[in-house]
Amino acid sequence: MGRLLSVINRYLPLLFLMVLVLAIAKAFHLYWPFIQSRLVAFVAHLNLLVRYGVWVVVLLLFIGLGVLAVLSLMSHAGRLPQSISRRRWIMDILDRLTNRVALEERLSTNADATFIDADALSHALKSKVIGQDAICDDLAAQIRRRLALQQRGKPVGIFLFAGNPGTGKTYMGKRLATELGRKLLHIDMTQFSRGMAGTALFGSPRGYVGSDNYGKLTSGLRDSPDAVVLLDEIEKADPEIHKKFLTAWNDGFITEASDGKQISTTRAIFVLTTNAAIDVLEDIRQQYSQAPDEMRRASTNTLKESGFAPEVLSRIDRIFVFSRLTGLDVARVTALEIERMIEGYGLQVADQGIDPEILYRLMERQEKLADTASSRDLMRAIEESIADSLIAAKQQGARCVALIEGQGVVFARPVACPE
Template identity: 55%
Template sequence: MTRALTALATRVMPLAFVAMAMVSVSQFWIQHGPKQSTIAAFYDRSIDTMQQHAWVVLALTGLFWAVAIAGWLHEKNRPPLRIENGGLLMDILDRLTNRQVLENKIAEEPQAIVIDSDKLANALKSKVIGQDAVCEDMAQQIRRRLALKQRGKPVGIFMLAGPPGTGKSYLAKCLATELQKKLFHFDMTQFSSGAYAASQLFGAAKGYVGSDTYGKLTAALRDTPDAVILLDEFEKAHSEVHKNFLTAWNDGFVTEASDGKQISSTEAIFVLTTNAATDALQALSETYANDVDELRRSSINALHEAGFAPEVLNRIDRVFVFKPLSGLDIARVTALEIEVMIKGYDLDIAEGGIDPDILFDMMKRQQRLGMGASSRDLLRAVEESIADTLISAKQKGYKTVKLVARDGVVKAEAAQ
């Protein structure tokens, strides 16, 4: 359409210029030319007619100029034409493919994202108690990797190692929440039974049961390529499952067995957790508390000795070692668990509404359990101590409560 208008303007433009020239000549003739000849009189009448319609001529001239300029701008923004064998050729992509579709695909490629690592670290530390160093390091790693525009592998492959119940899985969930990404949680203990385990995650080949549907992992990455993938207790998965992940981490895609399609993993964040080598890792975290690099190196060696294949460990970007809960961290976790449980009964906790004696008793109880104690033990202790009194408070119609310790028993009272 634009080209047609431009061509029309090009043809009519000379006529418009002729008309303008005639108007100018007429002005000169009227002022300076002779008045006596019949030809001159006829010409005068013609010029008068032109003058009466001068604005129409000017308007048409302006319109054609506007169309011509618009066409020129349109042509200027088009890809340059190549000259070959004396003739003009269109862009090779226009000739041989759908250039617009190609440009759309390029636009869909992963874009560089810059996040505030301090803000992310603070958000994680406020939820995952006692693991400040891990949260800060994790935030820095995520920031660096998201800022890369071109990636041939996932955003990150992180292993969280350490005692059970110290917040490893919870950190992955908090990370997904803070980054506003969907979380897919896979309990790897469910994928420990031979080759069938791999087909559950990556699909079954044609002719086998389940080959008409995608695997759980490939379907997740197909539908949500930028998800956080939590692989809980990764060491308990079958070795065939481990092998299937190597391509995802090294080459940036996983292959769906049912149709052979390659599913990109370059936008995903993989978080592995393990309870392997807990004692060794705990000793190492104390020995190298001030030497982060040596802690990571020695931790990888400990995990190798615990049964992790070298090819798996070599593809992990970072190993984060979690510390057991101790000191006031136990009190912090306990207070948070109490708050969550109170809200679970549709009640509110008053500010300062937890008796310090309750938290102190919980700390003592946890310490008696020794190094094997976890946040799950705290959760059970909290439930045993306050569940019944919260139910009673709810039945009495309380809205906001405070917890007090009376004769070794926790009571929920109405807050004033």
């Protein structure tokens, strides 16, 4: 009996299914004429709808697309009514939560990873910037690491060059731009000792004089976003101008005042130079030459005491303290400056074509100036010593010269150029 009940329970669902199918078939058979007449009427109505309603459908479709386009434009302009903007299904989530267009523009300015040879860059800098070999090595390594980043929300680097005048701070910034193949934006910050002078850098607001032109910095980065921005003697600028750079260094953009446009700084390299607290920084450099973290801490505290705002110093990636030039390093710098001046007159200097006595006298002059000496003083001394003789040699048709000193007078002797 139990076995029979088990078999019935197993096949009972199948039995019910068969009864249901038979019932549906019987009902379909009985009501087929009625179903057939309804199908014929439905097909007739469908044919009329297709024939006369297709253009109405197309018109409604175009109206709907037009409404969506208008809503999209209003959304991008930020003019969408709140009652509509709250409906999450009508717009991109980025349109609802942020300025998607601005975000897309920022992403489009992100640079791809760039790989450079740090050793080659360091060697090139050492060949031109005398007496700062450790800084050349460290600077090249820092730039290599930062350029290798694919996504950057900040500039490639913000570097502060501190130390005595005449040690090569400004020249290092110029050579860095040359060796990297980037445009140099050289800004003398002594011209911006008053806060209002910042309009020359960042533009003038609408309605003010000059508002039809971009500022020097904003226009330079707009045209050359990967430039090396050299802010020379940054400590002499007004502190309010210092703070205007905070968004450039922290958020990756600066704002042009004339039209409110944001100019990306994520591909730029900022180099700041300062002559502040040179004696204390020189002592710090000697004391912590093998401890870069301690050097940064001590240098930061010293510069803070010299008037730098803490928020400005916190944005600086690396502080490099340049060492004083002594001995033959002064002679090397002097020889390079003489070579550049000779080339500036369209001439070449012969091999071993600079009399050692000339270099010795110029070095003596620099040493007498002591801590007040600068590269500008050296350039003036060189120009006063050799410019007239170079002009005379050029007028004689010379192409190569050798500098000779006789009885306290320097003259340029034409010589044959090496083949």
